Amino acid sequence: MDERQAILSTVKAESQATLAALEHEHARMIEASLDSNADDEHDPEGATIAFEREQLAAALARTRAALARIDQAQAELQAGRYGVCAGCGEPIAVARLEARPLATHCISCADGRRV
Ligand SMILES: [Zn+2]
Known part of the structure; x- marks a missing residue:
């Protein structure tokens, strides 16, 4: 495996691990919100949960975008353009x-x- 290929493989594995952790966290959060009757708008705790959910959604979107760029870079590598x-x-x-x-x-x- 050449150096460039190794760099992309490493960064992809890291992003996939991050994504898996975030998805796990996301699933856990959805489960928790189904269990509770927290009212996002009126319960002060609900506001915190809503904020955390937003942060998590943003992190998920960032990680998915990074993975898409890594996939693209791997395709470029195949084509000799990376x-x-x-x-x-x-x-x-x-x-x-x-x-x-x-x-x-x-x-x-x-x-x-x-x-
Ligand atoms: Zn240049």
């Missing part, structure tokens, strides 16, 4: 991909764009 700078067309350094697996620009182009 880790190629979208700015200058040069390969992006492996060290940079390790830090930011979904980086689309090499460090010098990113600096130039102030990203």
Whole structure:
């Protein structure tokens, strides 16, 4: 397995683990809300629960989006386009991909764009 492939595999496994944990938490929260008669609007605890539910939904959406981008990156890898700078067309350094697996620009182009 080459370095780029290994980077994507690692980050994908991490995201999948995060997603599984979030989904578990989400299921638990739904179960808890079915058990209680908490009124989200009038019960002060309900407001906290609603906030937590929102945070969790946002985290789920972020993780799913990250996984979709990783899948896309793996397809790009197959096509030989992963880790190629979208700015200058040069390969992006492996060290940079390790830090930011979904980086689309090499460090010098990113600096130039102030990203
Ligand atoms: Zn570049």
